[in-house]
Amino acid sequence: xxxDLFDKLPxxxxxxxxxxxxxxxxxxxxxxxxxxxYIGGTDERALHHLAAEVLDNAMDEAVAGFANxxxxxxxxxxxxxxxxxxxxxxxxxxxxxxPKFPGKSALEVILTTLHSGGKFSGKAYATSGGLHGVGVxxxxxxxxxxxxxxxxxxxLFAQEFSRxxxxxxxxxxxxxxxxxxxxxxFVPDTEIFGSQKFKPARLFRLVRSKAYLFAGVEIRWKCxxxxxxxxxxxxxxxxxxxxxxxxxxxQLQGRECVTSAPFSGSQDFPANDAGQEQGRVEWAIAxxxxxxxxxxYYCNTIPTPDGGTHExxxxxxxxxxxxxxxxxxxxKKAKDIAPEDVVTGSEVMLxxxxxxxxxxxxxxxxxxxxxxxxxxxxAVRDHFDHFLSDNLERGKALLxxxxxxxxxxxxxxxxxxxxxKTATNAxxxxxxxxxxxxxxxxxxxxxxFIVEGDSAGGSAKQARDRKxxxxxxxxxxxxxxxxxxxxxxxxNQEIADLxxxxxxxxxxxxxxxxxxxxxxxxxxxxxxxxxxxxxLLMTFFFxxxxxxxxxxxxxxxxxxxxxxxxxxxxxxxxxxxxxxxLEATVFKGKKVEVGRFKGLGEMNPQQLRETTMAPATxxxxxxxxxxxHEQRFAVKDLVDRLMGRNPEHRFTFxxxxxxxxxxxxxxx
Numbered sequence: 001x002x003x004d005l006f007d008k009l010p011x012x013x014x015x016x017x018x019x020x021x022x023x024x025x026x027x028x029x030x031x032x033x034x035x036x037x038y039i040g041g042t043d044e045r046a047l048h049h050l051a052a053e054v055l056d057n058a059m060d061e062a063v064a065g066f067a068n069x070x071x072x073x074x075x076x077x078x079x080x081x082x083x084x085x086x087x088x089x090x091x092x093x094x095x096x097x098x099p100k101f102p103g104k105s106a107l108e109v110i111l112t113t114l115h116s117g118g119k120f121s122g123k124a125y126a127t128s129g130g131l132h133g134v135g136v137x138x139x140x141x142x143x144x145x146x147x148x149x150x151x152x153x154x155x156l157f158a159q160e161f162s163r164x165x166x167x168x169x170x171x172x173x174x175x176x177x178x179x180x181x182x183x184x185x186f187v188p189d190t191e192i193f194g195s196q197k198f199k200p201a202r203l204f205r206l207v208r209s210k211a212y213l214f215a216g217v218e219i220r221w222k223c224x225x226x227x228x229x230x231x232x233x234x235x236x237x238x239x240x241x242x243x244x245x246x247x248x249x250x251q252l253q254g255r256e257c258v259t260s261a262p263f264s265g266s267q268d269f270p271a272n273d274a275g276q277e278q279g280r281v282e283w284a285i286a287x288x289x290x291x292x293x294x295x296x297y298y299c300n301t302i303p304t305p306d307g308g309t310h311e312x313x314x315x316x317x318x319x320x321x322x323x324x325x326x327x328x329x330x331x332k333k334a335k336d337i338a339p340e341d342v343v344t345g346s347e348v349m350l351x352x353x354x355x356x357x358x359x360x361x362x363x364x365x366x367x368x369x370x371x372x373x374x375x376x377x378x379a380v381r382d383h384f385d386h387f388l389s390d391n392l393e394r395g396k397a398l399l400x401x402x403x404x405x406x407x408x409x410x411x412x413x414x415x416x417x418x419x420x421k422t423a424t425n426a427x428x429x430x431x432x433x434x435x436x437x438x439x440x441x442x443x444x445x446x447x448x449f450i451v452e453g454d455s456a457g458g459s460a461k462q463a464r465d466r467k468x469x470x471x472x473x474x475x476x477x478x479x480x481x482x483x484x485x486x487x488x489x490x491x492n493q494e495i496a497d498l499x500x501x502x503x504x505x506x507x508x509x510x511x512x513x514x515x516x517x518x519x520x521x522x523x524x525x526x527x528x529x530x531x532x533x534x535x536l537l538m539t540f541f542f543x544x545x546x547x548x549x550x551x552x553x554x555x556x557x558x559x560x561x562x563x564x565x566x567x568x569x570x571x572x573x574x575x576x577x578x579x580x581x582l583e584a585t586v587f588k589g590k591k592v593e594v595g596r597f598k599g600l601g602e603m604n605p606q607q608l609r610e611t612t613m614a615p616a617t618x619x620x621x622x623x624x625x626x627x628x629h630e631q632r633f634a635v636k637d638l639v640d641r642l643m644g645r646n647p648e649h650r651f652t653f654x655x656x657x658x659x660x661x662x663x664x665x666x667x668x
Contacts, residue, residue: 061090313376455601
């Protein structure tokens with residue numbers, strides 16, 4: 001091999017890659033460069049997450065016992081999302097000089113420095129929604145204007161910022177003998193959020209829900225007349241002494257329930273071994289005679305729409321309680337009751353306050369604190385036992401309703417098993433040779449994992465639960481059905497194998513009732529190629545089996561990309577954002593070794609089972625289709641443009657989004 005071979009290799013774009021090419025982002029610049037890491041994106045949900053961050057800080061003051069009133073004011077700001085002001089009558093952000101930053105007030109440090117705040121030690125707040133010290137600084141970084149007013153010690157101070165940087169110093173406005181607390185006014189930056197606007201109805205619902213979560217706070221709402229509507233008044237005041245019970249009562253709107261009265265209550269958690277209070281739980285649950293069901297979960301007043309460990313604790317308490325009651329009244333079949341039999345069709349509200357909660361990401365959509373499951377189960381179980389046994393007629397009514405759902409679930413399971421055996425044993429039907437099927441003995445929980453390649457398939461086969469989990473490896477990137485002809489689709493072997501394994505037919509012949517599995521899980525590598533394969537598979541199901549998607553059978557697995565280790569402690573991170581969060585929280589101040597998985601096939605079966613396949617520890621994303629006609633049309637249009645036959649649409653999309661590409665991830 002010639003010595004100068006490597007000297008002749010070209011560099012990307014003709015540029016050298018040396019020390020000068022390494023960027024170091026300081027201050028709040030990382031937030032503006034990668035807002036998705038901190039607020040989940042730049043869409044409407046992310047925009048309103050800014051409001052939630054500031055409101056959560058005010059709620060933390062109220063929950064800690066230092067504030068009893070919060071005011072939220074929305075004004076129309078031409079050319080922007082709007083101007084939002086949130087004021088509390090709490091202690092007020094400290095304005096004295098910070099000991100580690102001479103010449104800077106604590107207020108300026110909090111507004112301009114990530115991971116700064118009073119919620120790390122637990123001394124200033126026993127329980128709080130803010131954990132990482134990034135909330136208000138992220139709001140500041142992503143706003144074209146931020147103005148903070150603080151009333152402390154009968155004096156009023158103010159300071160203004162723009163895009164994360166102070167535009168004024170801390171100013172003493174004057175005396176404020178009858179005022180205390182913090183007021184935060186901000187205008188989201190159009191450079192980040194474009195022409196999006198705050199939705200008054202969405203903010204109004206957020207404000208009202210917060211008042212339900214803490215009975216000791218009064219929240220006042222005010223918006224500009226131009227923003228008011230039939231559903232959003234110009235002014236309103238919320239205070240609900242009944243907490244979640246009041247919220248549930250309003251939601252039920254007088255509907256008749258199986259138990260006549262909802263099951264509601266609250267309970268303080270016992271102190272830990274160090275004598276520290278661990279928080280409390282509040283719940284309100286009803287079983288209406290007719291309902292599609294709704295489930296609202298909160299931790300430290302933060303909505304957790306994806307549930308988490310507190311939800312698991314509640315489900316365990318309800319399931320064990322109704323089984324025990326069934327045994328008490330002589331119903332032997334009650335031992336077969338599953339959690340979904342108890343909660344399906346119910347209206348559930350659960351709120352916990354715990355110390356040092358752990359969430360899946362900065363947006364806090366899912367609680368992951370292990371102790372929450374135990375604390376909630378122990379607290380709720382005793383109350384539920386009394387709820388059932390104190391009124392036997394009420395308990396028997398609920399038991400009967402739950403067992404009806406159990407019988408229906410078991411009937412559907414039996415029908416599926418008959419179809420599975422028929423499909424397997426029929427002479428003219430053969431299952432694909434690469435399919436490793438399950439025995440189908442699960443409690444209505446059979447799953448098909450679609451994996452890429454034999455290597456990943458081998459690990460998955462060893463990691464699976466043989467009773468409930470089947471594995472189908474596919475080779476490489478399947479055909480893009482959105483741009484292929486019908487003949488080409490029919491001739492594709494990978495698609496033929498997939499259709500054969502599922503057994504429900506395609507297009508007009510698709511019948512989800514014949515589906516051989518309860519869940520279809522797309523499990524691909526946690527990298528760009530894996531995302532591409534997952535996109536092609538989702539396109540296949542959207543076009544060929546839309547009813548399967550609409551009924552909620554399709555899921556995306558969430559395998560980890562990194563394994564973080566510090567001594568004997570280890571954790572898994574799904575992506576760069578999750579990795580950064582773990583390093584800043586779980587492993588803060590520790591020397592961390594980071595290993596990157598090149599693919600699922602590189603993970604040993606135990607790791608794959610623990611992180612991605614075991615129902616108790618994994619995370620799945622359900623793929624659904626919208627119910628509204630306009631939204632369905634928008635989804636179809638998006639698929640056609642990005643996956644269809646006209647490459648110009650994809651080229652335009654790439655051009656418009658090129659600036660959002662994370663070069664660090666590409667290099668990795």
